[in-house]
Amino acid sequence: MASGAFVGAAIAATVSTTLVIGQGPVTTGTTQRQTVTGEVVVPASIALRPQTALLSAGPSGFLRWESGHDLLWTGYDGNDTKVGPAETSVPIVPHFGAGSDVVAVYDHPGNVTLRDMSTGRSQQVTLPVGHSYVSTLGSTIVTRTGSSFDANLTWRLLEVRDDGSVVHRAVEGVPDGIAGTFTANAPLGDAHGQVVQYRIGTTSHTGWLDVDQGRFSPLPYRAETNPGHIVVTPTHLLWRQDGTVFVHSRADLSATPRTMPLTGDALVLGMVGDRLVVSRYDSSLGELNYGKPVWRVEAVALDGSPARTLLARSSSFGVPTPRGGLLVQGGPGPGWEQWGVSLVEATDGGEPTVRSIADAYPQKIQTVERLTYTQGRLSTVEYDPLHERRRLWTRDVGVSGSPTVGSRLPRGAAPGTCAGGYCLSLDDTGDGRTVVAGRAVGATLDPQPHLLGPAQSLPGARIDGSRAYEQVGAVSGRLAALRTPHDGTAAQTRIVDLDTGQTVYTTTDHVQAMWGTTAWLADGNDAVTPVDVLTGRRGTQVWFGRGCLLENVEAVGRWLRWFCALAGTHGVFDTVTRKTITFDAGSVGTDAKLGDGFVVFPRDGRLTVTDFRSGTPVTRTVGQSPVAGPWDLDPYTGVIAHLAPDHSIHIVPSGVPVPPLVQLDATVAATYVKGGAGQWTPKWWLNKPTASWTLVIRNQATGTTVRTLSGGVARGVVAPAWNGRDGSGGLVSDGVYSWALSVTPADGEGAALTGSGSVRLNGSECLLRSRAGSQTVACSSNRSSTG
Structure with a gap:
């Protein structure tokens, strides 16, 4: 139905004379035009995504970051205390302290505020000139001095004592020639020391900075310090490399470690009692991502006995506590239920137990990134934070009286490379189907158009797989205008029948819009010309003025909108x-949308309707809420759907009466071979939804009604199917059968749209019964033999 992504257009009235249903004329009674009444609100589509980051832990509580909240100090009783202003990104461990109740807040360029959360006492320390901040371990600030250029980097300690004095200490044992040091967002230390990485020449090394002794000790191995690969607990240094976990006792970090295998996608979180606590990637939770909640927390015995699940879902990394526990974020189930921070502790027997400490503050995600509204069907592209995918959903909205919103129907997920709601072009055809194509820049999305049926899921069925296309120009009903790329010759637009897959019209001109069977072709930069794509007949050119540089043409009914x-x-x-x-639509340009006799566009945050039916524009504002995101106008019902500031979707009548029910297109076969698997399947495409329809089939020779077919609400197309049988299930005889169609508009106003015609049936078989028994003969023979 749309030119571009939403509204398809073509004007059949300028190309052909009277539209007909099948072979008979269309008639409409006098109708009182009336719009759908009442504004309906679809509740906000909001998803919650926990983004807790654990930063440090002390004897009385721990520091955490929550998206959209302040830094929080949470006691082990679950009570929160605000520490500092909200951060816009996840802070780095261990910049905020490690191994104690002291929280450090570094204020560039040289102030560190230490706040003891157990006593409430705060002190600001100004770093000496030439010192760079590294971390805070307990009440000791670690700094770095020297330069990489001179290869004389070293560490210094600023110890803050109980009386408030600051003692500067040098670190002994630092090797000469250090030209670089490295930090990682990982729990690398506690109140007694920290793992550091450094470079001498081109070789990287690992060392231990002992805060208590003020001494640096090079280690005889190079530990992997990426997040999830290393952690310092009160008793051990754990690090993982090439599928092996190295377990070092803090009593002697240079001694030969104990090792155990940990293969696959796994992270080391800590050690509780005599169990290693790890997280393993669980593919059922989403695609692999080291910072997302797709991990399962397990306790692993060092003797290789079976692992035990502690949390079914987790994300990020753990933080050891000074008393041998481990803080982790996650939940007991695969969803977001009961998501929060848990403390893993060891029982007397060394077996880990899990205790919930605090709930998380999930980030609210506005999931609706795009929407279309066509024939009363609301389709939305929504972000799924659980699996980090964009998904297509559809809701049917009532099309008479005050509309009601149906349940949300899932239509599948966009490819994983889809990074935004507009990476897919969605062109609703107006009969329940949608033409879909990938259009993300730099993403590996299939640009070839696919067709989604009314209840079909992505990606749909490929349209015309015999050639490549680069653009969907416009769609309307069964017709789609598809543009081929330049391949050394002039690009073509091929108008494809979506029911048959056949090309019905080809042109080198751009199709600006379609409505029914009429395509509006670009005629230079300042004009368009209509053509009936089924007959090839051209209409009169419409010129918009010299130097127009025409953009975003739409067509609905008798109207064209241009810019x-x-x-x-x-x-x-x-x-x-x-x-x-x-x-006057201001500077919105292509953001206006055309209805049948009116235009809708946003102005000053509200949706504005300009009505042209009288020949003089009449403008007014509609809707009870500002527009705050994607919106669309349904040209078939005159109803608007838009996202509101509270993320709900408002279904708003435009206030412009809906025009009478008319036919846009039809495919009605004149002959039908019955008795097989196929059926006689006529179709009539209409300009608005219907409340009901009835198709009466009669024997043309006798006038006897042989079958009556009927249906309820039809959104854009009436598509009955007749198998050549009468109401009792028997095959009717060969011959010509007349049909009469009556369609009632969904707005309940005015006469029904009616049409009539005939179809010839042949090739059936009937069962002839006589005194001699039964035999199968043609129905026509049956009819003639019985007179």
């Missing part, structure tokens, strides 16, 4: 009166 980019002018063109009406 001249160079002049910055907006207008509509009435194809019946051949008059142009301009209107």
